[in-house]
Amino acid sequence: MSVSVRGRTAFSGGGLLRSLRGLVDPEAVWMIWQRDLVRFRRQPTRLYGSIVRSVVWLFALGLGLRQSFVPVAGLNYTQFIFPGVIAMALIFASLQSAISVIWDREFGFLKEVMVAPIPRSSLLLGKALGGATTSTLQGVIVLAFAPLAGVPLSVGSVVAAMALMFLTAVAMTSLGLVIAVRMTDFEGFGSIQNMVVMPMFLLSGAMFPTQGLPAWLTALLVANPLSYGVHAVRGVLLDYYTHSLGLDVGVLCLFSAVTLSVALWLLEREG
Amino acid sequence: MSGLGEAANGSTMRSVTPRRSPAGPAVVAGGAERDPAIRVEGLSKRFGEITAVDGVSFDVRPGEVFGFLGPNGAGKTTTIKMLCTLLKPSSGRALIDGHDVVTEAAAVRAGIGIVFQDNTLDEYLTAEQNLLYHAMIYHVPRRERKERILRLLELVELADRRSDVVRTFSGGMKRRLEIARALLHLPRVLFLDEPTVGLDPQTRHYVWEYLNQVRLQHNVTIFLTTHYMDEAENADRIAIIDYGRIIALDTPPALKRMVGGDLITLSTADDDRARVEIAERLGVSGILQRDGHLTFEVESGESFVPRLVTALSVPVRTVSVRRPGLDDVFLRLTGKAIRDEEAGSTERLKSRMRERGRIRR
Numbered sequence: 001m002s003v004s005v006r007g008r009t010a011f012s013g014g015g016l017l018r019s020l021r022g023l024v025d026p027e028a029v030w031m032i033w034q035r036d037l038v039r040f041r042r043q044p045t046r047l048y049g050s051i052v053r054s055v056v057w058l059f060a061l062g063l064g065l066r067q068s069f070v071p072v073a074g075l076n077y078t079q080f081i082f083p084g085v086i087a088m089a090l091i092f093a094s095l096q097s098a099i100s101v102i103w104d105r106e107f108g109f110l111k112e113v114m115v116a117p118i119p120r121s122s123l124l125l126g127k128a129l130g131g132a133t134t135s136t137l138q139g140v141i142v143l144a145f146a147p148l149a150g151v152p153l154s155v156g157s158v159v160a161a162m163a164l165m166f167l168t169a170v171a172m173t174s175l176g177l178v179i180a181v182r183m184t185d186f187e188g189f190g191s192i193q194n195m196v197v198m199p200m201f202l203l204s205g206a207m208f209p210t211q212g213l214p215a216w217l218t219a220l221l222v223a224n225p226l227s228y229g230v231h232a233v234r235g236v237l238l239d240y241y242t243h244s245l246g247l248d249v250g251v252l253c254l255f256s257a258v259t260l261s262v263a264l265w266l267l268e269r270e271g
Numbered sequence: 272m273s274g275l276g277e278a279a280n281g282s283t284m285r286s287v288t289p290r291r292s293p294a295g296p297a298v299v300a301g302g303a304e305r306d307p308a309i310r311v312e313g314l315s316k317r318f319g320e321i322t323a324v325d326g327v328s329f330d331v332r333p334g335e336v337f338g339f340l341g342p343n344g345a346g347k348t349t350t351i352k353m354l355c356t357l358l359k360p361s362s363g364r365a366l367i368d369g370h371d372v373v374t375e376a377a378a379v380r381a382g383i384g385i386v387f388q389d390n391t392l393d394e395y396l397t398a399e400q401n402l403l404y405h406a407m408i409y410h411v412p413r414r415e416r417k418e419r420i421l422r423l424l425e426l427v428e429l430a431d432r433r434s435d436v437v438r439t440f441s442g443g444m445k446r447r448l449e450i451a452r453a454l455l456h457l458p459r460v461l462f463l464d465e466p467t468v469g470l471d472p473q474t475r476h477y478v479w480e481y482l483n484q485v486r487l488q489h490n491v492t493i494f495l496t497t498h499y500m501d502e503a504e505n506a507d508r509i510a511i512i513d514y515g516r517i518i519a520l521d522t523p524p525a526l527k528r529m530v531g532g533d534l535i536t537l538s539t540a541d542d543d544r545a546r547v548e549i550a551e552r553l554g555v556s557g558i559l560q561r562d563g564h565l566t567f568e569v570e571s572g573e574s575f576v577p578r579l580v581t582a583l584s585v586p587v588r589t590v591s592v593r594r595p596g597l598d599d600v601f602l603r604l605t606g607k608a609i610r611d612e613e614a615g616s617t618e619r620l621k622s623r624m625r626e627r628g629r630i631r632r
Contacts, residue, residue: 031407039395042436108391115355116408117380 024125028118032126033133036097040134046096047138050089054142058085058149061207072209073240082149083234084206086142086165091226093138094169095197097131098176102183120267124177124260131173132166139165151237160236164248168229171252174259175225181266204230210242225255306369308333308460308492309354313363315515316349323349325515326363331494333459336486338506339496340597346515347496348388351464354494355385368459381409384453384491388464390445394438398429398448401437402455409456423451426488427481443474447481454489461485463495467502479505500597509597511604518604523597530595530603533572535579536564537590545585552582568595 040046062078062085069077104110113123140162146153179192203217204226210218221227232248235241309331316324324346331337339347352358354365356376364371370378392401402420411419424430427447437445446466453461466482467475479502486493495506503509503523510520519526539545546565549555553575558567569575572592580587 025408027410028408031404035393035396035400035404038400039393042395107394108387108389109393111357111387112391112405113408115357115380115383115385116405117377117410118408 023119023121025118025122028116028122029126029129032113032123033130036100036127036130036134039100040097040137046093047141050093050138051141053092054085054089054138055145057088058082058142058145062149072211075238075240076150078149079151079238080209080234081207082146082151083237084204084230086139086161086233087168087204087206087226087230088201089138089142090135090165090169090229091172091197091201093135094131094172095176095179095192097134098127098173098180099183099192101127101177101180105184121264124174124263124267127177128170128173128256128260131176132169135169135173136162136166139169146237153237157236161233164229164232164236167249167252167256168226168233171225171229171256171259174256174263177263178259178266181263181270200224200226203227206230225251228252306333306366307331308335308368309337309494310366311350311354311363312365314350314353314360314365315362316346316353316358317361322515324353324360327512327515327517328363329510329517329520331460331492333492334490335508336493336495336506338503338509339494339512340498340500340503340509340601341496341512342498345512347498347512348464349515350512351385351462351494351496355383355462356380381456382458383460383462384456384458385462386446386449386453386464386466388468390449392437392445392449392452395436397434397436398424398440399433401448402452405452405455411456419455423454426484427451443470443477446470446474446478450478450481450485454485454491457489458491460492460494463493465496465498467497467499475499475502500601503597511597511601513605519600526597526600527595530568530599532568532570532595533575534566534568534593534595534599535572535575535590536566536593537579538564538588539583539585540588541585545583545587548583548585549579553578 058078058081062081066077069080072080101110104113114120143153143158143161143165175196179196203220203224205221206226210221210227213221228248228251231242232245232252235245235248307330309329311330312328314324314327315322327346327350329337339350341347349358353360354367354372356372356379359373364373366372367379368382370382372379393404396404399420402423403416406416406420421430421433424433427450429444429448429451432440432444437448440448450463450466463482467478470478482493482505485491495502497503506523508520508522509526510517511526512518519529537545542560542563542565546558546560549558549565549567555567555569558565560566576590576592579590
């Protein structure tokens with residue numbers, strides 16, 4: 001019974017521990033993160049699917065369109081879309097991971113977490129970090145194809161690319177969480193792919209240069225948070241920038257913070 | 272969603288009464304001075320114009336097994352959700368171990384264990400991982416985790432399956448694992464929402480064996496909902512709930528006494544004639560005739576049977592004397608059998624709630 005006593009002290013006795021746990025519960029975040037990784041390991045088909053999709057895009061499109069592509073800053077088409085294909089792996093994986101909250105709701109595990117004495121923010125933070133980690137892993141696998149795509153790697157560029165991939169994945173998973181918290185059944189699941197993932201991917205500059213486009217298209221690109229992830233990863237891998245890297249990092253951080261807050265607000269409103 | 276509890280909980284006080292001695296046995300006798308484990312006052316929940324729970328009040332004593340019995344859709348799960356802080360009451364209030372479920376939700380959550388109606392295990396994880404993750408979000412001290420997990424797995428006889436993925440478990444095994452999980456953080460109150468629904472009778476029996484052991488070993492208060500009459504018999508006291516209201520609350524024997532005498536069921540060569548004769552010659556009223564049987568209530572069944580057999584002119588095929596069960600209590604109180612109600616009431620409530628998009632799982 002000693003633990004129950006501890007439990008009560010932690011919550012009603014005030015103090016630092018309590019106020020910290022009220023905001024973020026590190027152990028709860030750790031648990032949600034760990035669970036995402038374990039589940040990812042036990043569902044290898046998710047990974048295979050992601051690899052196949054990336055390879056097909058990279059080589060079918062990269063080689064197929066190479067001849068008709070006017071090189072940009074000395075980059076051929078395969079090289080140019082390589083960071084874009086990484087971004088594709090990230091957005092697909094991130095959204096899929098976030099959407100798993102709907103499964104958790106359907107199959108009950110969400111309830112187990114919702115009645116636990118942990119703040120809801122820890123659930124979302126753990127989910128965002130877990131989804132970002134598994135997505136980044138998938139991005140890294142695509143990154144391993146760099147030599148085949150003619151993209152030279154250095155230790156510095158790999159580390160920087162991984163950090164930026166992770167940040168991009170956090171932003172995309174957070175967006176997915178807003179959608180997942182709002183959706184209470186699977187009905188809208190297929191449309192997420194068509195209405196969110198594909199448009200965001202295609203309108204991110206992943207597959208084409210962003211210079212000299214019609215104004216409306218430029219507006220969409222600027223409004224799309226994934227554009228900044230694509231730009232950042234392309235920047236560190238191919239040294240090709242159209243604006244500063246700082247802007248990318250700033251936008252992705254801000255976007256993550258806003259979407260996570262919205263998701264939290266929605267989750268707490270649920271009751 | 273409905274508003275916050277607008278109940279008179281402005282003066283919610285934090286309990287300062289010293290908690291019971293950590294290792295002490297259940298001292299139910301001394302319960303008078305102690306806070307009730309659960310106190311519910313005028314609790315209601317409305318979904319639009321539907322009132323799922325309608326002004327329910329009751330107290331549960333520490334160490335007691337308290338049952339909520341009623342047909343599906345009577346408001347049992349809604350009540351449990353409010354007590355577990357998952358749903359905000361429309362009015363009234365509820366205290367768990369002195370903590371208000373609305374204003375002190377975190378304290379309530381830390382002190383309760385829940386086994387939901389539907390499985391809430393992560394099926395991709397092993398039994399042990401499910402328990403470990405639970406220990407993490409309930410802040411079970413690190414040093415104690417391994418040992419406590421093993422002890423509970425032994426209690427529910429799953430220790431040898433601890434490294435297996437839950438997907439491979441049977442329904443009964445999953446239920447047992449959920450019970451073990453709910454006890455991991457040593458809750459003072461254990462909520463069981465239809466704990467054995469969907470399990471076969473033998474497994475149900477086992478689950479209750481574990482629960483009775485748990486009750487003795489962990490000295491925990493158990494609140495359960497059920498629509499199984501035999502399951503309700505495990506409770507010390509039962510509240511019978513129908514259409515969101517408590518229509519009776521007492522111990523199972525006391526409830527059964529409401530029915531009065533014994534129930535006699537017989538079949539004869541000519542039921543119509545037997546019915547007339549029983550009424551005329553033995554002065555019995557209220558004879559029910561259905562499915563080839565006559566059923567009626569008498570003061571004392573054993574002494575009545577010999578008189579019955581000699582008084583009838585038609586041959587008696589079978590005769591049985593039965594003490595009234597909770598089914599009979601329910602029938603007496605509501606005028607309908609609990610099982611007749613099942614489909615109707617559930618579907619009515621659920622479909623009306625779904626229309627409004629208010630059911631969330």
